[in-house]
Amino acid sequence: MIVRDFHEIAKTDQNRVVSDANWTSVRMLLADDGMGFSFHITFLEAGSEHTFEYKNHFESVYCMQGTGSIIDLASGETHAIKPGVMYALDKHDRHTLRADTELVMACCFNPPVTGNEVHREDGSYAAPETAEA
Amino acid sequence: MIVRDFHEIAKTDQNRVVSDANWTSVRMLLADDGMGFSFHITFLEAGSEHTFEYKNHFESVYCMQGTGSIIDLASGETHAIKPGVMYALDKHDRHTLRADTELVMACCFNPPVTGNEVHREDGSYAAPETAEA
Numbered sequence: 001m002i003v004r005d006f007h008e009i010a011k012t013d014q015n016r017v018v019s020d021a022n023w024t025s026v027r028m029l030l031a032d033d034g035m036g037f038s039f040h041i042t043f044l045e046a047g048s049e050h051t052f053e054y055k056n057h058f059e060s061v062y063c064m065q066g067t068g069s070i071i072d073l074a075s076g077e078t079h080a081i082k083p084g085v086m087y088a089l090d091k092h093d094r095h096t097l098r099a100d101t102e103l104v105m106a107c108c109f110n111p112p113v114t115g116n117e118v119h120r121e122d123g124s125y126a127a128p129e130t131a132e133a
Numbered sequence: 134m135i136v137r138d139f140h141e142i143a144k145t146d147q148n149r150v151v152s153d154a155n156w157t158s159v160r161m162l163l164a165d166d167g168m169g170f171s172f173h174i175t176f177l178e179a180g181s182e183h184t185f186e187y188k189n190h191f192e193s194v195y196c197m198q199g200t201g202s203i204i205d206l207a208s209g210e211t212h213a214i215k216p217g218v219m220y221a222l223d224k225h226d227r228h229t230l231r232a233d234t235e236l237v238m239a240c241c242f243n244p245p246v247t248g249n250e251v252h253r254e255d256g257s258y259a260a261p262e263t264a265e266a
Contacts, residue, residue, distance in 0.1 A: 001205045001226040006217035028195065028219045035191045035221055036243040037170045058168045062161065062239060064197060072134045084139035086161045088168055093134040106195060106239045110169040 004028055006041055015115070022048035031112035031128065038112035044068070044099040053094035056127035058110045060088040066103035071096045094123065137161055139174055148248070155181035164245040164261065171245035177201070177232040186227035189260035191243045193221040199236035204229045227256065 009016050009026055016027045022045040029039040044050060044066075051073070068081040073094040079087065081103065089095065097103075117125040142149050142159055149160045155178040162172040177183060177199075184206070201214040206227040212220065214236065222228065230236075250258040 001203075001208075001228065002219075002221040002223050003203070003212045004219050004221075006219070029193055029221055033221060034223050035193060035241075037191075037193075037241055039193050039195065039219065039221075039241060041195075058170075060162055060168060060170075060172050062172065062174075064239075070134075070136070075134075079136045086135075086137050086139070086172065088135040088137075088162055088166060088172075090135050090167050095134065106197075108168075108170055108172060108241050110243075 002029070002033060018115075021050075023050060025107070027113065027115060029112070031114040033112075036110070036112065038109045040107045040109070040113070042103075042105045042107050044097065044103040044105070046099055046102045049096060049098045051094070051096045051123050053092065053123040054089055054109075055092050055122075055124040056111075057113075057125060058089060058092070060086060060108045062086040062106040064104045064106055066099060066101045068097065068099040068101070068103050070098075135162070135166060151248075154183075156183060158240070160246065160248060162245070164247045166245075169243070169245065171242045173240040173242070173246070175236075175238045175240050177230065177236040177238070179232055179235045182229060182231045184227070184229045184256050186225065186256040187222055187242075188225050188255075188257040189244075190246075190258060191222060191225070193219060193241045195219040195239045197237045197239055199232060199234045201230065201232040201234070201236050203231075 018025045025040045025042040027040050063081050063085045069078050071078050111128050151158045158173045158175040160173050196214050196218045204211045244261050
């Protein structure tokens with residue numbers, strides 16, 4: 001059994017804390033934990049906007065705190081984000097996420113993130129075999 | 134893209150709301166969503182105790198609200214549960230979860246739950262192929 005405390009990781013395990021432009025993600029579970037998915041708590045700064053397209057991953061995102069919106073860039077549809085709303089990128093959907101206030105999100109990735117990925121210019125993460133290389 | 138609101142599902146989609154002895158689970162994602170994992174928001178009543186052993190699944194559980202404890206029944210170790218603590222049953226660990234106050238948990242299952250499972254007497258869910266039968 002793995003037991004981890006978000007607050008401890010955020011303070012002491014910088015290998016599991018990743019920041020990029022206006023977002024920070026605390027990786028509670030990564031590929032090497034052997035669960036077949038990874039699990040992250042992600043913070044997006046108030047006023048920030050992010051365009052991602054996880055071509056090689058499925059991701060679900062559950063809003064725990066904050067308000068904002070997500071735009072599905074294929075359909076142009078906008079959905080409100082608030083606590084209790086989840087979006088799932090079942091078609092690897094290219095999207096723009098806007099944080100009106102700070103968003104705190106619980107995110108699952110399949111395949112699991114290894115911890116070595118960075119967002120590429122196209123908003124994706126490399127597939128696991130590439131990321132490991 | 135799938136977008137679902139916990140509060141809407143809890144009110145209107147009883148097919149996604151499952152209750153058993155002192156717990157309720159709202160299934161935000163199930164196997165047929167095609168994500169390769171399922172994602173549930175689960176409530177455990179204050180004062181309740183639950184022994185589970187997911188022999189056929191990996192499960193991670195992130196505490197969003199409430200306090201309690203988890204006992205790893207193989208080692209006898211007890212871990213405090215409070216907001217920000219996650220446990221992951223990477224060895225299909227048999228465990229007892231105690232809710233001192235109501236616990237609200239974000240749970241991921243791999244393989245994904247189909248929605249037809251019930252907890253069997255041994256605290257497990259059937260493997261997906263059995264559950265579908």
